[in-house]
Amino acid sequence: MTLTVEHTTMPVLGRLPIHSSRAEQVAHIAEVARQIRIQDLKLVHHAGAGHIGGDFSAIDILATLYGAVLDITPDTVTDHERDRFILSKGHVAGALYTTLAAFGFLPVEELATFLKPESALNGHPNRRKVAGVEANTGPLGHGLPVAVGHALSAKLDVSLRRTYVLVGDGELQEGSNWEAMMAASQYQLDRLTVIVDRNRLQQGATTKETNDLDPLPDKAMAFGFAVVEVNGHDHGELLDVLSAVPFRPGKPTFVIAHTHKGHPISFMSNNVAWHHRVPDAAEFRQALTELEAVGRPRYDREPS
Amino acid sequence: MSILDTSIADQPRYDCRDAYVETLAELAHADHRIVGVVNDSVGSSKLNSFRKAFPDRLINVGIAEQDMVGVASGLANGGRIPFVSAASCFLTGRALEQIKADVAYSNANVKLCGMSPGVAYGELGPTHHSIEDIAWLRAIANLTVIVPADPVETAAALRWAAASDGPVFIRVSRMSVPKVYADDYEFRLGRAITVRSGDDVTLISNGTVLWRALAAAEQLAAEGISARVLSMPTVKPLDVDAVVEAARETAGIVTAEEAVTGGGLGGAVAETVVQHHPARVSILGIPEFAPTGSAGYLLDRYGLSPEGIADSARQLLKTSS
Numbered sequence: 001m002t003l004t005v006e007h008t009t010m011p012v013l014g015r016l017p018i019h020s021s022r023a024e025q026v027a028h029i030a031e032v033a034r035q036i037r038i039q040d041l042k043l044v045h046h047a048g049a050g051h052i053g054g055d056f057s058a059i060d061i062l063a064t065l066y067g068a069v070l071d072i073t074p075d076t077v078t079d080h081e082r083d084r085f086i087l088s089k090g091h092v093a094g095a096l097y098t099t100l101a102a103f104g105f106l107p108v109e110e111l112a113t114f115l116k117p118e119s120a121l122n123g124h125p126n127r128r129k130v131a132g133v134e135a136n137t138g139p140l141g142h143g144l145p146v147a148v149g150h151a152l153s154a155k156l157d158v159s160l161r162r163t164y165v166l167v168g169d170g171e172l173q174e175g176s177n178w179e180a181m182m183a184a185s186q187y188q189l190d191r192l193t194v195i196v197d198r199n200r201l202q203q204g205a206t207t208k209e210t211n212d213l214d215p216l217p218d219k220a221m222a223f224g225f226a227v228v229e230v231n232g233h234d235h236g237e238l239l240d241v242l243s244a245v246p247f248r249p250g251k252p253t254f255v256i257a258h259t260h261k262g263h264p265i266s267f268m269s270n271n272v273a274w275h276h277r278v279p280d281a282a283e284f285r286q287a288l289t290e291l292e293a294v295g296r297p298r299y300d301r302e303p304s
Numbered sequence: 305m306s307i308l309d310t311s312i313a314d315q316p317r318y319d320c321r322d323a324y325v326e327t328l329a330e331l332a333h334a335d336h337r338i339v340g341v342v343n344d345s346v347g348s349s350k351l352n353s354f355r356k357a358f359p360d361r362l363i364n365v366g367i368a369e370q371d372m373v374g375v376a377s378g379l380a381n382g383g384r385i386p387f388v389s390a391a392s393c394f395l396t397g398r399a400l401e402q403i404k405a406d407v408a409y410s411n412a413n414v415k416l417c418g419m420s421p422g423v424a425y426g427e428l429g430p431t432h433h434s435i436e437d438i439a440w441l442r443a444i445a446n447l448t449v450i451v452p453a454d455p456v457e458t459a460a461a462l463r464w465a466a467a468s469d470g471p472v473f474i475r476v477s478r479m480s481v482p483k484v485y486a487d488d489y490e491f492r493l494g495r496a497i498t499v500r501s502g503d504d505v506t507l508i509s510n511g512t513v514l515w516r517a518l519a520a521a522e523q524l525a526a527e528g529i530s531a532r533v534l535s536m537p538t539v540k541p542l543d544v545d546a547v548v549e550a551a552r553e554t555a556g557i558v559t560a561e562e563a564v565t566g567g568g569l570g571g572a573v574a575e576t577v578v579q580h581h582p583a584r585v586s587i588l589g590i591p592e593f594a595p596t597g598s599a600g601y602l603l604d605r606y607g608l609s610p611e612g613i614a615d616s617a618r619q620l621l622k623t624s625s
Contacts, residue, residue: 142406
């Protein structure tokens, strides 16, 4: 199946000017997130593979980070002093590629190559092939240690650059995360922020049924983190929390973003079947209709 | 390189970790990007003096090898040049996936230093032996694998690694070895060194076993057998030309290494010979979980003594004629 132009028509919305009001920023992020979901839905449907459930639980977090939090632009993507974002749950690569395209790091047309032979857009991200990817993730439990290493490098440099890492909640069952959290706390890496995509579902079951993580906030606190819980689909909450770190001097931050896999599609949301199911033609049309029905926010000024 | 007047077996012996820490400190003085990363292995890596000189630049993540290698990758992302120092058995076994994904596949500029490799931990047993490391790491793309033979080559390989951009694994021996190389030796990636010329048979070796191969060649010479000794510090990328030349010009090849007999230097040589110039190859190494014994005892037990290597060469010559 080939992708036509119609399937890669996402506008590059970019970021708003830095002096935009919070309301403008939030509205803008919401619209970018909606566009990313539409594009990601097309991506997965036409590639016939992907992890749409996890993509949709993480997209609001990604859109907020790239839209208004991270100090990275397509022009500064190799700057030593850029903020770093590491996607530890590498299987939502589709969401990352689409987000990078929405903010101009990746040509939108390139999304049409997703998972195709020789494409730079592999099922898991490759920093050697895609600008904006910081680490080649995919096996779980790798991103957090890498993020700790980067945060340590910033501390050695006496630099203010920040490190953000997005981990899945099921992923926290990997012990390497907890090794890294101990080190982050020992080295007082307060410019490191761990964001947990807390959708409470893993590949085939709930986290509770599998290897329950709760009480997750208590565990993170016991490992020396300042812990904040947010609605992971509320762009205002995400923006406020992710731009306000650190909350406690000397302590790394642990943001538990409560999300739903497949959000906000009626038949996908919070449904374990959509971990890596691919929508058929009817499901694709319905999901698209639902996403297009969400009202476009109005802008007082053009995005930059 | 040196052709010594007296037997190599009678030369003074050195622990390569001393050359390691001395060179690392020298490199760190010259380049602020260089940092050490350890898993509580400060003492076993002999890094106490480094920690004293560069307290902020020795990162100890505690006993956590997966985190250690991931952290090194992140440090490299931030522009640092991390030298990870940890017992080779734990570094390569416990963090193998991090070495593959975070270092090699991510092309992170990380230098992995496998301390006390092979059977250096002797009586501590197979849990602490690191005889599989070369085979495991040789299978990983975009990762250079170096096994220095003496303190001079250890230092030279470290200097080369610091100046090169990309993932490197270097074994750093604990078991004392005599100097094989002259002090002005310069490491060249992927190049074998003919440390002794010969036409009858070729001995290919590296690491702690190289001097034993040289001593074996001395014994063979006394019997009128001319053994070529090739030092092969770079297991990956292998010097294919030198191996093919040896296969063509001598009656056969004996490989000798402080590692398993499958997939290491011997495996690399055999793969090369089979594809380019079929010849007899004898692979010496440690083919099983070793019994209790000191490092020296175990090397001797598995035919990695000068006598054992010479025997293998004689055997090969006998069966090939």
